[in-house]
Amino acid sequence: xxxxxxxxxxxxxxxxxxxxxxxxxxxxxxxxxxxxxxVVDDSVQFYWNIIAKDTCAQDAELVFDRIPxxxxxxxxxxxxxxxxxxxxxxxxxxxxxxxxxxGEELYIESxxxx
Amino acid sequence: MNIPVVEQILxxxxxxxxxxxxxLDAAGVFGINVMASPGAGKTTVITGTVERLLNRLKIGYxxxxxxxxxxxxxxxxxxxxxxxxxxxxxCHLDANMLAPAVxxxxxxxxxxxxxxxxxxxxxxxxxxxxxxxxxxxxxxxxGDDKPYKYPTMYRGVDVLILNKVxxxxxxxxxxxxxxxxxxxxxxxxxxxxxxxxxxxGMDAWVDWLAEQVAGER
Numbered sequence: 001x002x003x004x005x006x007x008x009x010x011x012x013x014x015x016x017x018x019x020x021x022x023x024x025x026x027x028x029x030x031x032x033x034x035x036x037x038x039v040v041d042d043s044v045q046f047y048w049n050i051i052a053k054d055t056c057a058q059d060a061e062l063v064f065d066r067i068p069x070x071x072x073x074x075x076x077x078x079x080x081x082x083x084x085x086x087x088x089x090x091x092x093x094x095x096x097x098x099x100x101x102x103g104e105e106l107y108i109e110s111x112x113x114x
Numbered sequence: 115m116n117i118p119v120v121e122q123i124l125x126x127x128x129x130x131x132x133x134x135x136x137x138l139d140a141a142g143v144f145g146i147n148v149m150a151s152p153g154a155g156k157t158t159v160i161t162g163t164v165e166r167l168l169n170r171l172k173i174g175y176x177x178x179x180x181x182x183x184x185x186x187x188x189x190x191x192x193x194x195x196x197x198x199x200x201x202x203x204x205c206h207l208d209a210n211m212l213a214p215a216v217x218x219x220x221x222x223x224x225x226x227x228x229x230x231x232x233x234x235x236x237x238x239x240x241x242x243x244x245x246x247x248x249x250x251x252x253x254x255x256x257g258d259d260k261p262y263k264y265p266t267m268y269r270g271v272d273v274l275i276l277n278k279v280x281x282x283x284x285x286x287x288x289x290x291x292x293x294x295x296x297x298x299x300x301x302x303x304x305x306x307x308x309x310x311x312x313x314x315g316m317d318a319w320v321d322w323l324a325e326q327v328a329g330e331r
């Protein structure tokens with residue numbers, strides 16, 4: 001349920017940028033969500049439908065772009081999404097020596113307004 | 115018309131957290147945010163920590179709980195200033211909830227502020243509080259798969275306290291599997307193995323913490 005304050009913040013930022021641009025309607029919001037940020041799209045959409053009501057962004061389409069956490073195997077150089085590495089071992093060579101990168105993103109990339 | 119935004123969704127919380135950090139720094143207070151699942155032993159770890167540091171440091175305690183002040187009463191019994199935040203059902207603390215609680219603590223008379231977050235392995239991970247370190251208390255009965263199931267929490271903390279190690283002979287818990295998951299998610303994590311109930315390992319954690327506090331003053 002941490003999605004409620006996240007959705008509120010999403011709305012605040014959207015309205016601030018829409019107002020600054022003199023827009024009357026927000027039609028789309030592109031959100032980048034990393035796999036490790038534990039944010040559920042459906043939950044954000046659910047709260048959005050309630051809290052964005054009667055704002056110029058109430059009909060905006062929320063587009064969620066999910067960014068995977070990626071591992072790099074220090075032993076063989078293989079690289080893939082973290083969920084491919086069962087028990088965090090390289091699926092190619094079995095090495096436990098993995099380095100993680102990304103997946104923690106949580107930001108608004110852009111909004112589409114009229 | 116397309117407007118590029120590129121703005122952190124939690125920008126407001128992060129800004130408030132930075133304000134809180136400045137306030138703590140100005141008062142020479144070292145802040146720690148203690149997170150864990152319900153029942154991992156947060157309050158017992160904190161009680162043991164406060165008891166061992168009472169003669170060395172002045173401590174303040176903030177308790178975040180959905181309801182009740184059971185935990186706060188346990189710590190208040192040790193005669194340290196306590197502020198209770200009842201989140202009213204909210205699953206985590208954020209900087210906005212913590213700020214008024216910090217104002218109720220006598221910061222000028224405190225060296226170490228311990229914040230006990232709401233028991234939850236998911237939501238608190240997203241919200242920085244402005245404390246100097248984030249501490250995760252994990253416990254043996256939770257199982258060795260927890261780093262793999264809650265990677266966000268394990269990736270975002272500075273210190274891991276593995277609690278209830280006295281139960282290792284009785285519970286199937288593969289320490290190496292647990293540690294491997296932790297190592298991949300958080301290679302530089304400072305780790306302590308303790309039994310907060312019986313006291314094993316607590317001195318190492320408390321001495322390390324006291325060193326960090328000394329560095330802040």
